[in-house]
Amino acid sequence: MARGRKRKNGPRTASGRLSRAAITYDRGTTRTADKFSVYGQDGSDAIGRAYVAGLLGDDGLNLRNAARSVFRAYWPMMAVGRYQCAIGDKTGANDDDLSPERRKAREEWLTSTLRMIDRMGLPYRRAFDQLVINIHPDEGPAWLDSLIWHAKRRSDPDPRDMAMLAKALEPLSIIAKARG
Secondary structure (H helix, E strand, O other): OOOOOOOOOOOEOOOOOEOOOOOOOOOOOHHHHHHHHHHHHHHHOHHHHHHHOOOOOOOHHHHHHHHHHHHHHHHHHHOOOOOOOOOOOOOOOOHHHOOHHHHHHHHHHHHHHHHHHHHHOHHHHHHHHHHHHOOOOOOOOHHHHHHHHHHHHOOOOOHHHHHHHHHHHHHHHHHHHHHO
């Protein structure tokens, strides 16, 4: 009677080893796969979902890129530092790679940008934060989800939701024009 570990299931080679020919990739849950089929790589944040839904207008790519540059500058400077997790890819650029001069220049740019939005008023800042700065990896804010839902069905959205989008896009368009 043989003792030891139980033999693993799966196709084997002629020598008796497990075959490596059938490599499977974990695609996540069906909800994740459905979301990726709709949004692609842009489904991980609110601005990306708005971009894919066509809610950002003709200059959508520029607005999306400007929003992501604000997001990348905001979290390391104003919050708790660079986002990390145990399984995260650590090969990308981070704040440690920036010279002190570049880090200072980025912080000054971010501060002046946020002050400009603050001068526009609290409703603009709230809408901007919800679309650009707040982390909404799967869904949210509610007004954006409503707009996407209506855009898919080609129906008239709630005017209050459209007003929130307009308030978020007004400062974002100023930032995008200043970037280039």
